[in-house]
Amino acid sequence: MKFIDSNHSQMLGQAMNAYALRQRITATNIANADTPGYKRHQVQFESELQKAQETNGVAGMKNVTGAIEETNENVLLEDEMIEMTDTQIRVQLVTRSLRHHFQMLRFGITGVNR
Structure with missing residues (x-):
């Protein structure tokens, strides 16, 4: 069923996975903020998505996953909190997009718009 499991829905699923990973990595950064020698980690997703x-083209975007990389930066609690907030906003955007996608599918199948 190509219209249910489209490139669009697969890419949004990958985005949700990447953002969940980013939230875990950000939480790890916050937990280790006071650990001597700990360097900040980050998840690259949007830049990888753009490269793909x-x-x-669009077909290659569905295979992009988040990549964890260690930076040479120390953890700043304020920056991590901003990162967590930014990621939450992105999760809400992807969730709305997925919800809209499946509402359109339901409308196409049933003819009832709820």
């Missing part, structure tokens, strides 16, 4: 779009 430029090279393979």
Whole structure:
């Protein structure tokens, strides 16, 4: 069923996975803020998504996953809290997009718009 499991829905699913990973990594950064020698980790997703779009188009975007990388930066609690808030906003956006996608599918199948 290509219309249910479309490139769009698969890419949004990958985005949800990447944002869940980003939230875990941010929480780990916050938990280790006072650990001597600990360096901040981050999840790259949007830049990888953009690269995939430029090279393979929309079809390549569905295979992009978040990549964890260690930076040479120390953890700043304020920056991590901003990162957590930004990620939560992105999760809400992807959730709304998925909800809309499935509402349109339901409307197409049933003809009832709720």
